[in-house]
Each structure stands twice: as C-alpha cells, then as structure tokens.
Amino acid sequence: MTTAREVMASPIITIDCTENVRKAAKMMSEYSIGSLLVKCSAVGCPKCTPAFADVSGIITERDLLKRTLAVGRNPDETIVRDIMTTSLLTIDADSSIDEATEVLLKNNISRLPVVEGGNIIGLVSYSNLLNKIRHARAHRIKKEYSRPDYERSPPPIDKHGRG
Numbered sequence: 001m002t003t004a005r006e007v008m009a010s011p012i013i014t015i016d017c018t019e020n021v022r023k024a025a026k027m028m029s030e031y032s033i034g035s036l037l038v039k040c041s042a043v044g045c046p047k048c049t050p051a052f053a054d055v056s057g058i059i060t061e062r063d064l065l066k067r068t069l070a071v072g073r074n075p076d077e078t079i080v081r082d083i084m085t086t087s088l089l090t091i092d093a094d095s096s097i098d099e100a101t102e103v104l105l106k107n108n109i110s111r112l113p114v115v116e117g118g119n120i121i122g123l124v125s126y127s128n129l130l131n132k133i134r135h136a137r138a139h140r141i142k143k144e145y146s147r148p149d150y151e152r153s154p155p156p157i158d159k160h161g162r163g
Contacts, residue, residue, distance in 0.1 A: 005093040007132045008114045008122030017081035035060040035111045038084045057084035090115045100124045
C-alpha cells in the first residue's frame with residue numbers, strides 16, 4: 001500500500017497571515033507550487049486560530065483567483081488572512097493514497113495537508129498522485145521490456161519454417 005507520506009510534497013512552504021496577496025502569488029510562482037500554508041504572527045488575530053501547531057490555514061491559486069482577482073480586489077492591499085481557507089481538511093501520513101484521493105474528490109479540493117503527531121509535514125496534491133501512478137506504470141513497462149530475449153516467447157513458426 002502506498003501511503004500519503006510516500007507521495008507528499010515536503011517541506012511545506014508557509015507565509016504569514018499579515019502578508020499581502022501579491023507576495024503569496026510571487027512565492028507560489030517562485031517555488032512553482034499551487035498553495036502556501038498560513039502561519040499567524042499577529043497576537044490575538046480573530047481569524048487565525050492555529051489548528052495544527054502554528055498553521056492557521058491555507059491559501060491556494062483558487063483563493064487568489066476567486067477571492068481577489070475575480071472580485072476586483074487589489075492584491076497589494078488584500079491581506080492573506082482575509083482570503084485564506086481556515087477549515088483545513090487533513091490526512092494521516094500513513095493513510096493510503098486511495099484514502100487521500102477520496103478526500104480530495106469528495107471535498108472538491110486539490111491539496112491535502114499530511115499530518116503526523118499533530119503537525120503538518122507535507123501536502124498531497126493531484127499532481128503528486130498522478131506522478132506516482134506514472135512512475136509505477138513506467139516501472140512496469142520497463143520491467144516487461146527489459147527481460148532477456150530468451151524469456152520472451154519466440155514467434156510461432158509455420159510448417160514452412162517461417163516465423
């Protein structure tokens with residue numbers, strides 16, 4: 001059984017809740033990622049109740065699009081905590097990738113934080129899962145076609161000795 005731990009992206013990249021949305025977008029672009037976990041340094045912030053250690057939420061490409069750009073908000077003036085998702089769905093590090101896929105599909109999300117010992121240790125995304133499938137398929141194909149010739153069945157020979 002392949003686990004969430006085996007396919008997750010790690011380490012996690014974080015941003016502070018007080019940063020503006022443009023910085024979040026630049027970080028996602030710089031690291032070639034589609035989300036950032038949000039930490040909160042603001043004391044008494046009503047929106048930032050850490051669910052896991054010091055992580056209060058997640059900001060995704062979808063959040064940037066739907067909650068900022070599509071509604072005409074200025075990314076330089078919009079603060080991360082105002083558009084982040086705070087209800088984090090997670091999966092245990094030792095859960096199967098089938099379980100991870102089910103959570104992603106049922107909840108119409110594309111990234112799932114992976115938890116171990118109360119801490120988020122990585123993220124599973126659709127691309128992580130597809131890469132795992134692609135590598136497993138490539139391995140099977142390579143194994144099949146790299147067998148020595150003597151193990152392959154020879155072509156059938158007709159009564160005239162032709163193959």
